[in-house]
Amino acid sequence: MDDARNPYTPGAGLKPVELVGRDPQLRAVAVLRERTANQLVGRSVMLHGLRGVGKTVLLREMQNRLEAADWLTVAIEAQSERRAGQQVRRQLERGLVAGARRMQTRAERFSDKLHTALATISSFTVDVGVKLKVDLEPTKGRADSGDLELDLPELVADITPALQAAGIGFAVFADEIQDLDRETLAALLSTQHQAVQQGWPFYLFGAGLPSVPATLADVRPYAERQFEYHSIGQLSKAEAAEAYAGPAARSGARFDTDALSSLVDASAGYPYFVQEFGAHTWRAAAGPEVITVQDAILGRLSGGEALDSGFFLARWERATKSEQRLMQAMALDSGPSAVQDLVSRLGKRKLQDLSVTRSALIAKGLLYAPARGELAFTVPHMATYIMRRDDWSVHG
Ligand SMILES: Nc1ncnc2c1ncn2[C@@H]1O[C@H](COP(=O)(O)OP(=O)(O)O)[C@@H](O)[C@H]1O
Ligand SMILES: [Mg+2]
Structure with missing residues (x-):
């Protein structure tokens, strides 16, 4: 046809004509939005699952819905290069400037507090070189140290009261959150932690691989209680x-x-x-x-x-020959593989013999560790694909 x-x-990331089966997650966002309108704190949502289950489009839909409710929202994307923290900061800055501009157009909704908020955004974003059209100087000494873990809480402390008074919040959306550099992640988690204690409406939403809950708990132990974790599956x-x-x-x-x-x-x-x-x-x-x-x-x-x-x-082509051999050895298992078994299947002697290959495949986003000593594919049905290939061989 x-x-x-x-x-x-x-x-x-292509938006489907119908977003099927995601009511629980969208409901959780609606609850947070309603609680914020009632000046109550809530919990944000962290999505985790394999590749291709629809995390990215769902995360974007959540952002769209909060944005439609006048929230200040910013999307950041994890970077793998060096100075990743700097890159993310730039994204935050650009997103804040854009968000602040939208807020200015509806300034009548906000009290004078909005001016303080915008001035802090100006000082946080001095480096972007974008001037907000406010007749205010950036607030010196607020959110301008260059260290995100210091600046972000100050920024949030300054801008959220204005939002809170209007019954809305500030939300950051991080896709592929397992790839976020540790410092940025720590800054986001600890800011949200402080915010909830202070009653400020600042929330981090994220999406990533099935290992995300463990990754976040590793960076900040309290992360376990910070989110509504939703496993996105079939x-x-x-x-x-x-x-x-x-x-x-x-x-x-x-x-x-x-x-x-x-x-x-x-x-x-x-x-x-x-x-x-x-x-x-x-x-x-x-x-x-x-x-x-x-x-x-x-x-x-x-x-x-x-x-x-x-x-x-x-x-498959993202992996080197030796990485492909490790994946071939994994394809024999119907679920996660025990690294110990892979060692013997590949004729190696000890666990350490596989550690470089293992880490490289995890860094490339092809594998994750569902538990200690285990490895699994991030791509559904990858094992059967590997066995369908002409170059399939049990011993690599
Ligand atoms: N709820 C859904 N219902 C139908 N199709 C969906 C749904 N979520 C995602 N898709 C489709 O699935 C594919 C993968 O979506 P994506 O968000 O990129 O997944 P992920 O981020 O988990 O890898 C896209 O083609 C998208 O159109
Ligand atoms: Mg995605």
């Missing part, structure tokens, strides 16, 4: 069916029952796979209205090929 009406969106069969059928209906098409259940099975409930199989089935379908089981079979075939040559291959 006509690709111009193809309603599926395979691709990292959609149920009914939700996956909705993720296929909903967008199709909006584009004027529907699935035969068998076609739908075949596609639900193919996706195993993973949103990325739903979008890929959906897009390919749509293209394969003769139409004009009904998508048949024949179309679904074709869509499964070409969707599967597209996943192999895109989603999976891109990750």
